[in-house]
Amino acid sequence: MSKPYWTKENxxxxxxxxxxxxxxxxxxxxxxTTTPVIDKEKCTKCGLCQIYCPDDAIYKSQDGIFEVKLxxxxxxxxxxxxxxxxxxxxxxxxxxxxxxxx
Amino acid sequence: xxxxxxxxxxxxxxxxxxxxxYPITPQTSIVEYLSExxxxxxxxxxxxxxxxxFGAMSACIGASSVGARVFTxxxxxxxxxxHELNYVAAGLRLPIVMAVTNRQLSxxxxxxxxxxxxxxxxDSGWIQIxxxxxxxxxxxxxxxxxxxEDKSVLLPTMVCLDGFILSHTSExxxxxxxxxxxxxxPPYRPDADYHALMDVQKPLAAGGGCxxxxxxxxxxxxxxxxxxAKEIIRKADREFEQTxxxxxxxxxxxxxxxxxxxxAGMGTMxxxxxxxxxxxxxxxGWPVGVLKLRCYRPFPKEDVRRIASKAKALATVSxxxxxxxxxxxxxxxxxxxxxxxxxxxxxxFIAGMGGRDITQKNIEHxxxxxxxxxxxxxxxxxxxxxxLNKNLVGG
Numbered sequence: 001m002s003k004p005y006w007t008k009e010n011x012x013x014x015x016x017x018x019x020x021x022x023x024x025x026x027x028x029x030x031x032x033t034t035t036p037v038i039d040k041e042k043c044t045k046c047g048l049c050q051i052y053c054p055d056d057a058i059y060k061s062q063d064g065i066f067e068v069k070l071x072x073x074x075x076x077x078x079x080x081x082x083x084x085x086x087x088x089x090x091x092x093x094x095x096x097x098x099x100x101x102x
Numbered sequence: 103x104x105x106x107x108x109x110x111x112x113x114x115x116x117x118x119x120x121x122x123x124y125p126i127t128p129q130t131s132i133v134e135y136l137s138e139x140x141x142x143x144x145x146x147x148x149x150x151x152x153x154x155x156f157g158a159m160s161a162c163i164g165a166s167s168v169g170a171r172v173f174t175x176x177x178x179x180x181x182x183x184x185h186e187l188n189y190v191a192a193g194l195r196l197p198i199v200m201a202v203t204n205r206q207l208s209x210x211x212x213x214x215x216x217x218x219x220x221x222x223x224x225d226s227g228w229i230q231i232x233x234x235x236x237x238x239x240x241x242x243x244x245x246x247x248x249x250x251e252d253k254s255v256l257l258p259t260m261v262c263l264d265g266f267i268l269s270h271t272s273e274x275x276x277x278x279x280x281x282x283x284x285x286x287x288p289p290y291r292p293d294a295d296y297h298a299l300m301d302v303q304k305p306l307a308a309g310g311g312c313x314x315x316x317x318x319x320x321x322x323x324x325x326x327x328x329x330x331a332k333e334i335i336r337k338a339d340r341e342f343e344q345t346x347x348x349x350x351x352x353x354x355x356x357x358x359x360x361x362x363x364x365x366a367g368m369g370t371m372x373x374x375x376x377x378x379x380x381x382x383x384x385x386x387g388w389p390v391g392v393l394k395l396r397c398y399r400p401f402p403k404e405d406v407r408r409i410a411s412k413a414k415a416l417a418t419v420s421x422x423x424x425x426x427x428x429x430x431x432x433x434x435x436x437x438x439x440x441x442x443x444x445x446x447x448x449x450x451f452i453a454g455m456g457g458r459d460i461t462q463k464n465i466e467h468x469x470x471x472x473x474x475x476x477x478x479x480x481x482x483x484x485x486x487x488x489x490l491n492k493n494l495v496g497g
Contacts, residue, residue, distance in 0.1 A: 006316060013195045013256060013323055015316065016298045017307040 028055065032075035034090040036068050042087035049079035049088060103275050105268035108236040109175065109201045109261070110135035111275075112243035114145045115283045116199075119170035122150035122161035126180040127213045128265040129203045133175055155180040159187035159198075166196035167300045167308070171247065171290045174198065177265055178205035181219045185226075191258045192227025192324065194298050194308060197250030197290070198258040199243060200228075204369065204421075205265040206456045214457020215265040217368065217421040221430050227324045229259040229331055230399040232368040236273040239263045241348055244278075244287060248338040251290050255331045256297070257324070262398075264370040264421075266457070278346050286345055328400045335397055352402035354394040355409040357383065361391030363472035364410050364446070366435060367419040368395045371453070371460045375419075378465040390469045395431065403438035411442055414476035417449035417468045419460070419488070428452075428485045447475045453488035464488045 005022075006012070036058075038049075049066055050058040057073040058066055080088040103111070110132050113121065121140070123133040139145040148165070152158035155176050166172045176184060181202060191198050207218045220230060229249060233239045239261065246259040263269055294301045298308040312320065335352055343349035356376050358364055365375050372394040382388040393409055393416075395402065410416045416439075420429030427433065432450040439445045451468055454460040467488065475481055490497060 011319065011323075012298075013296070013320075013327075014193060014298045014308060015310060015312040015320060017310065018304070020305055020307075022307075 027071045029057075029069075029071045029073050032070075032073060032093060034075045034077065034092050035070070036073065036075070036077070036079050036088045037091050038066055038068070039087045039089070040065055042085050044085045044087070046084065048082050048084065052078050052082045054078065103236060104131070104270055104272050105236045105239045105263050106131040106203070106270065107135055108240035108275050109243055109263065109269075110139070111277055112240040113173040113199075114139055115278065115280055116173070116244055116247050116287055117171065117284070117289065118145070118147050118173040120148045120150065120162070120165035120172045121174065122152055122158045122165065122172070123174045123176065124152045124155045124158045124180060126155070126176055126178060128205060128269045129175045129177050129180070129201070131269070132201055132203070136173075155183040156187060159184040159191065162198045162200075163187060163191050163194065163196060166191070166198050167194065167298065169290065169292045169297075169299055169301075171251075172196075172198045173200070173243075175201040175203070177203045178207055178213075178219045182207060182222060185222065188223050188226040188228060188258070190309065193320070195256040195324075195327075196258055196298075197247070197256055199246045199250055200258065200260050201239075201243060202260050202262045203265040203269040204262050210456065212456045213265070215267050215421070216455045216457070217262070218423070218455075220260060220262045221422040221424075223260065224399060224430060227257060227328070228399065229255075229257050229328070229335075229397075230262060231259065231335075231397050232262045232395065233268070234370060234372045234394065234396075236268065236271070236275045237348070238350060239268065240275055240277070241342060241346070242350070244283060245335075245338045245342055247287055247290070249331060249335050252334045252338075253293070253296065255327055255334050257327055257331060262369070267370045282345055286342065332397070332400050332402065332404075335400075350396055351405075352397040353405040353409065354396060356392040356394065358391035358393060358409050358413070360389055362389040362414045362476050363417070363469055364391045364393050364413045364415070365417050365419060365465065365468055365472070366393040366395060366406070366410065366431070367421075368398060368431065369421065371419060371421065371465075374460060374462060375465050378462050378469065381462075382466065382469055388469060388473060390472070398431075398434075401434050401438065406435065406438050407442065411439065411445055413446045414479075415449060415472040416446040417451060417472045419451045419453050419465075419468060421454045421460075423452055423455065432485075447479060447481050449475060449481050450483075450485040451488050452485060458489055460488070
């Protein structure tokens with residue numbers, strides 16, 4: 001978030017959020033190191049990935065296919081773990097060999 | 103009536119909307135009186151019998167968050183079990199009022215009076231007021247709502263009365279007229295744009311996480327509110343006096359004007375100390391006085407300095423121990439005297455733990471030690487345990 005949520009003018013007596021759905025502005029997808037990739041051939045469209053996602057970052061697109069909202073997906077891998085068809089793979093965002101060298 | 107009854111009558115007069123509590127000796131009769139009043143229809147309120155003190159304070163926080171006037175009471179292990187929620191109540195700035203019938207903390211297990219329980223909540227952000235008589239208990243609970251609900255304070259408030267010694271002792275108590283109390287204490291009307299008020303018309307999220315960028319600022323706001331509360335406590339007390347003719351102050355200096363030796367303490371020991379001070383002045387001509395700390399949080403630094411800084415010796419009697427250093431009340435007195443050029447010799451006494459009586463003889467001993475220190479300019483011991491059976495433990 002570039003702009004501070006509270007300023008001198010609106011600083012409250014206790015931490016309160018008066019604008020609903022404020023977390024939409026918080027792109028926690030930046031934390032991700034691995035990304036779920038859905039194999040659309042294997043996917044049975046059961047929807048368990050969407051139900052299990054703790055960040056509500058999986059949604060059903062208009063053509064009935066499940067997609068990941070990358071702005072919010074933290075890459076926890078729960079969807080891949082729960083998928084009964086093994087249709088979701090977690091793919092590293094960076095080359096892991098590079099990371100281990102530093 | 104007993105101190106417990108006086109506290110319950112005060113909650114009734116304050117037209118509380120919600121009472122949530124869990125019974126614990128010696129607080130039980132307070133909530134028994136209140137639940138009876140609610141059952142009989144004398145008080146229109148919701149009584150929530152919780153499964154524990156943790157649950158009781160949680161219910162109080164919920165009720166206060168939707169704008170109810172909330173009262174509870176506990177002590178000892180019950181207060182300790184509330185500890186986590188006490189910080190939440192203060193941090194959410196909810197004006198909950200709680201009576202604490204001061205009782206020791208286990209171990210050793212016992213149900214008798216000392217101030218260990220409330221001392222554990224000293225730094226939680228709650229206002230703490232210690233009372234001396236049943237009448238003061240009644241008046242202070244009513245004042246406590248005025249103080250806690252003041253928009254410039256908004257801090258939960260504890261009214262501390264010595265377990266058994268006050269909670270179970272009967273004294274003559276005048277019950278104020280309920281209409282006059284309603285004028286003194288109008289209904290609590292929180293502002294949805296200012297308070298953390300749960301209102302479906304104006305949804306908000308409270309009690310969530312806060313990053314380091316803001317946490318210190320919220321702590322500072324609480325600190326500021328505590329400091330400012332002194333003015334509001336004085337005002338609530340002054341206006342109470344205008345209608346009901348009784349006032350108590352943040353502190354009370356008893357025969358302190360010309361006193362060279364002053365005893366500072368809290369709660370029922372003050373009554374005994376005043377009596378002994380009179381006796382010693384009459385019989386021995388000793389210039390002794392008593393400083394009653396009624397308000398403990400916020401600590402009345404300015405009043406303590408004004409009353410006691412010119413004395414030669416200031417002896418603090420604490421009904422609690424701070425292991426590894428001495429006693430909490432003494433530490434606070436020492437803090438507020440620390441930057442003064444001219445100050446009295448400070449003496450540190452621990453007394454009345456686990457229900458041991460603080461006797462006239464104990465108090466006489468304190469004044470005697472004070473007189474000696476006033477002469478020598480020195481304290482004989484860093485800390486002295488009054489009435490300790492040295493045959494058992496040495497020392």
